[in-house]
Each structure stands twice: as C-alpha cells, then as structure tokens.
Amino acid sequence: MGLLRRDLLLAARRSSDVVSVLFFFIIAASLFPLGVGADPALLRAVAPGVLWVAALLSTMLSLGRLFAADLADGTLEQMLLSPQPLVMTVAIKTLAHWLVSGVPLVFLAPVLGLQFDLAGREIAVLTVSLLLGTPVLSLIGAIGAALTLGVRGGNVLVAVLVLPLYIPVLIFGAGAVTASAAGLNAQAGLSLVGAMLALSVVFAPYAAAAALRIAME
Amino acid sequence: MSKINWFKYSSPPAFYPLAGKMIPWFSIAAALLIAVGLYISFFVAPTDFQQGEAYRIIFVHVPAAWMSMFIYLIMAGYAALGLGLNARLSAMMASALAPTGAMFTFLALLTGSLWGKPMWGAWWVWDARLTSELILLFLYIGYIALQSAIDDRRRASRASAVFALVGVVNVPIIYFSVKWWNTLHQGASISMTKAPAMAHTMLLGMLMMALGFWMYSIAVVLMRVRCVILEREREAEWIRGEGK
Amino acid sequence: MLTARELRCERGDRALFTDLNFALEAGTLLHVQGANGSGKTSLLRMLCGLTTPASGQILWDGDDIRELREDYASQLTYIGHHPAVKDDLSALENVCISQLLAGQPVSREQALEALAAVGLKNQANLPSRVLSQGQRRRVALARLWLCNKPLWVLDEPYNTLDVNAVVLLQRHIETHLGRGGMAVLTTHQEPGIAAKLVRTLRLSA
Numbered sequence: 062m063g064l065l066r067r068d069l070l071l072a073a074r075r076s077s078d079v080v081s082v083l084f085f086f087i088i089a090a091s092l093f094p095l096g097v098g099a100d101p102a103l104l105r106a107v108a109p110g111v112l113w114v115a116a117l118l119s120t121m122l123s124l125g126r127l128f129a130a131d132l133a134d135g136t137l138e139q140m141l142l143s144p145q146p147l148v149m150t151v152a153i154k155t156l157a158h159w160l161v162s163g164v165p166l167v168f169l170a171p172v173l174g175l176q177f178d179l180a181g182r183e184i185a186v187l188t189v190s191l192l193l194g195t196p197v198l199s200l201i202g203a204i205g206a207a208l209t210l211g212v213r214g215g216n217v218l219v220a221v222l223v224l225p226l227y228i229p230v231l232i233f234g235a236g237a238v239t240a241s242a243a244g245l246n247a248q249a250g251l252s253l254v255g256a257m258l259a260l261s262v263v264f265a266p267y268a269a270a271a272a273l274r275i276a277m278e
Numbered sequence: 279m280s281k282i283n284w285f286k287y288s289s290p291p292a293f294y295p296l297a298g299k300m301i302p303w304f305s306i307a308a309a310l311l312i313a314v315g316l317y318i319s320f321f322v323a324p325t326d327f328q329q330g331e332a333y334r335i336i337f338v339h340v341p342a343a344w345m346s347m348f349i350y351l352i353m354a355g356y357a358a359l360g361l362g363l364n365a366r367l368s369a370m371m372a373s374a375l376a377p378t379g380a381m382f383t384f385l386a387l388l389t390g391s392l393w394g395k396p397m398w399g400a401w402w403v404w405d406a407r408l409t410s411e412l413i414l415l416f417l418y419i420g421y422i423a424l425q426s427a428i429d430d431r432r433r434a435s436r437a438s439a440v441f442a443l444v445g446v447v448n449v450p451i452i453y454f455s456v457k458w459w460n461t462l463h464q465g466a467s468i469s470m471t472k473a474p475a476m477a478h479t480m481l482l483g484m485l486m487m488a489l490g491f492w493m494y495s496i497a498v499v500l501m502r503v504r505c506v507i508l509e510r511e512r513e514a515e516w517i518r519g520e521g522k
Numbered sequence: 523m524l525t526a527r528e529l530r531c532e533r534g535d536r537a538l539f540t541d542l543n544f545a546l547e548a549g550t551l552l553h554v555q556g557a558n559g560s561g562k563t564s565l566l567r568m569l570c571g572l573t574t575p576a577s578g579q580i581l582w583d584g585d586d587i588r589e590l591r592e593d594y595a596s597q598l599t600y601i602g603h604h605p606a607v608k609d610d611l612s613a614l615e616n617v618c619i620s621q622l623l624a625g626q627p628v629s630r631e632q633a634l635e636a637l638a639a640v641g642l643k644n645q646a647n648l649p650s651r652v653l654s655q656g657q658r659r660r661v662a663l664a665r666l667w668l669c670n671k672p673l674w675v676l677d678e679p680y681n682t683l684d685v686n687a688v689v690l691l692q693r694h695i696e697t698h699l700g701r702g703g704m705a706v707l708t709t710h711q712e713p714g715i716a717a718k719l720v721r722t723l724r725l726s727a
Contacts, residue, residue, distance in 0.1 A: 204440075204444060208424060208437045208440060208441055209424070209427070212427050212428055213427070214427060215427075218423060218424065218427050221416070221419065221420050222420045222423075222424060224416070225413050225416040225417055225420065225445075225452070226444065226445075226448055228455065228456075229448070229451050229452055229454075229455035232455040232458065232459040233455060233458070236458065236459060236462050239462065239463070240462060253455075253458070257451075260451075264447075268443075268444050271440055272437060275433055275436040275437050275440065276433065276437065278432070278436075
C-alpha cells in the first residue's frame, strides 16, 4: 500500500478529527451573519471574504495533523531514512491532507454561499477559487507545520507564521468572487490563484522538507 | 601593507572586539545624521501648500519604511548564509537584526497613522503601502516568535532562517497582491505614495534621515549581536578560559 | 565498515561526548553502553544520519555519510525508541508500509511470514492499538526478518520484550552477523551475543 493510501486510510479511521474541522468551517462562517446582521446585501458583499477566511482558519486548525502523529510514533524518522526523497514524501502527505481537509471545504462552500445569498455565478467562482486555492493552503501550511513540529504552543505559532503567507491567496481568491459580483471578469483573480498554486506546488515541498530535516535534527 | 584577512572576523571571538570598536563611530554618525536630518525636516524644508506642517512626519515615515524593507532583506541574507554555510555568526546577525527591523516597521506604521489623521481624518487607512508594512510586521513577529519558541538554539536559528527565506520570496507577492486588492476595492484614492511634490530640500532631508537610521541600525545591531555572542558562546573557551 | 572519527555531541550547551572514535567491521556488533542521558540515542541517530554531530565524521567504507546521503540510508535499518507502529493500522498493514518506506516492498504473504517469525501470526489483522507494548515492538522488529540491509541500528531493542522474544531476536542478530552483517545496539542488559562478535563502547556522562 502506498503512502497516499496509508494517510487516507488513517484519516478515515480517525474520521472524528476530520469531521470536526468541517464543522468548524460551518460554524465559523455562520458566526458572521450573527455578528454583522442579516441584511442580504451586506451578507452578499462580505460572503467571499468571510468564506475564504473561514476556509483559511479551518485549514490552519487541521495542519497539526499533518506531521505530529508521525513524529510521535517514530514514523517520521523512518521517512527521513527512506530512499524515497523527502520532498516526494512531503508532497504526497500534503496531497492527502488536501484531499481530506481541503476538498470537503470546496463541496461545502456552495451550500454556505446560499446561506449568504450569493448568486449562482458567484457561487461557481467561489467554488473554483477554493478548488484552486485550498491546495495552496495545504502546501504553504505544510511549511508552517514542519517548522513548528513538536514546539510547545505550536498551534498558535503556526497561525502566526502561516496566516501572513496566506494573504495573497486570500486576496486573489476572494477578490475573484468580488470582481464577479461587481460585473467584472473573475478570470484575473482565478488566474492569480492558479499562479500561486503553480508556484507552491513547485517550491513549497522543498521548503517543508528542509524544515522537517531541521526539526528532526 | 599586509592584506587584511577578512574571514578571520567571521568567528565570534574575533568579531566581538571588532564590533565593540565600531559601535562608537556608528553611534556618532547616527546622532549627527539624524540631527541634521531633523533640522532639515523641521526648519529648512518648505511648508507644503497642500498639506501644511503635518506632512513633515514623512521625513520619519518614509526612511523608516525603507529601513524596514532593507533590514528584512539583509536579515534574510544572513539567515541564508547561516543556513547554507553553517556560519554561527551569520545566524547571530540575523537574530540581532530582527528586533531593529520590527521596530522600524512599527515606526513606519505609527508615523503613517499619525500622518493619516490630520490628512484624511482616520487613524488608519488601508492603502497599499501601509497594508504591506503591516504584513511585513507580521513576518518579523513570526520570525521572532519562532526563534523564541524553540528551545534548541541551532534548530531555532535554522528554522527561523527557513521562515525568513520563505518570507523574503513572498514579500513581492504580498506587495503585488495588496496593490491588486487596493485597485479592486478602491473607491477612495487615498494613497500615501501621493506625497507632496519633492523639493530638493525635502529629498535631502529624507536622505539624511535614511542614512542616520542606517547608522543607528548598524550601531544597535552591533551592540545586540555582541550580547547574542556572549549569550550563545558562554561555554566557549575564549569566554570561560583565561584571558590572552 | 563503519568508522567514527572524533565525534562530538552537544545537547544545549553541554557536550555529551567528545572525541569518540570506533571502527566496526563486518560480522561484528557494537554494544553502546552508558548511563541514562549519556548520549546513546544521540549517537545512534548520528550513525543513521538523522542528526549532524557538532564535529567529527562518520564514514561508511571510507566515504563520509553526509555525502552518501540516500545511498547510505539505504544500507541500514534503524529501529529506534518509538517503534513506528501506527495504532490505527493492523500489524500486517504496519509491516507492509514500513517495508514500503524502506524501499523494499513485500507481499502480504511475506509480511505474514515475518509476523509469524516473531510470534504474531494470530494478531496480524488486529488494529495495533490493542497490542501490548511488547507486541508492538515485535511488529517493528519484524522488519529485521524482511530486510537484508548490511547495517542494523537498534535502540534498546530488548525493551518490553519477554524472555522468549529476546532470545529469538538475539539468535536472529547472530545469524545476521554470521552472514557478514553489522549491528549497533544499545541495551542495559547483556546483549546475549557470542562475546567474540561484540565490541563494547562505553559513553561516560
């Protein structure tokens, strides 16, 4: 069985971890209308930003799962000693993380978009932006998770490190939806998210692998 | 005249006394340049007919912003050296630079805010440069927080070096995204880059302040790195052993 | 041949050991002894290439392991303190994934045979969380019946094992040494291997 299958299997057998993060996404997004009032025009205007921020925060919460369990039981050491390049291992684990934590967000987003009274076209743009953007969140998040591996207060520290790095994806992703709502072309924003995806796929696993080696020294 | 072997100064025990000798010079230079700069800012540069006297804060704001970016680049450079060449002193320099860089970032934000209030009536404006400065402050804080959270010193400097390098690559991306965000959401044309048209004296004032800040940074960073050296090398022979 | 030259290990500000030297030949076992905290685990991790020593070199057949990197890592099997056994996977799944990570994938049948060799045939499909500590260590050790790597690095391998399992492992190590393999291990007990095959290295705190 491959490493990808192993990670997916482990997530499936510990599904409560995964599901609770999804519920966080729903709850966090639902807090905003409660906070700002139910004016449909206002909600429609803030929806892209709110849903994107909720997605960021949910991903942040799930980053702890990425390496911590493997560190605790000694599997991470074995991965460092494996003939398979660490960059490849990190990339596969990040892919598994996205499939488990990111893809469900992409599916939930249209449902929450309806809650915010977004129009159909905006919902479509939102879904595509999250589809392209959530992998970036996992990739950059992996760097943060690796840097803070085993450090006390790691969860909050990951947030401090990773949230500033998430800002460009947030701007492009939410911006694409806002542009669409304003009658402009969403393509610019979506292409920029795509560009971030291309960059992170190429570079982030290297940074995360380097961070992992440093953490294990 | 014999050739100076600069490489010998890359070891902490050799650098420590050298730094000590350099500090007074840079401190004096800093004091002089900042004094001249402030004099020009307050007395020589003409009153701007659009913005009145309040604009003078630009003489602190702009140089501080320059320094915040510049120091981040230098810090990332030292971090890279420390990581790649395993050079202890480079890692120490990176750690010593961070607080000063963060200070200038904060100063830029503070003065930006003080400028904004009389100008546009708000204590904070989300213009591209100020927002990017804010994110830069977050990057500095992340670097400092990561270093202090990790107990093992070697891991702390190497991990924060990786973070600094990831940050430095992201800074242009962040800046670009913030500008894009600004044009997307902009109704108001608030921009701090729309500074008053620069008279010669204004540029001179800013330049003096920038150089003064630079000298100040060098002096303070040298002082700080000496403390860092003492702290990290305290078990080493040259500190614990007998004097030469 | 595994050689260590002038190894120095630092933890925090203290030096755990300095100027450590040894040469290990094929067919011999290095028994690393020392009190708790003397750096035994640190030394073993250095020998695997997981940590970099503060100074000194480790050579495998004359080449620095830092240059060999993956080529060296593929020559060894490391079983550390934590047995790398995932609670949510069955013993069988654990063995299969360990082998995959080690670059030597095995079939289910081969994995089952290895588990039978360590006395876990009946527990092969149980989730590892229900196994005892000793059984979990046996799942980790099952790799030694599947891998043919020349160098075995074992950190406290007899820990939590019962007497029978300890004897089983000792005989297996002797077979490995007999085939020209090498091993490095730490243990507070006697290694139980024929004395002529054992070299002792004492780390003083």
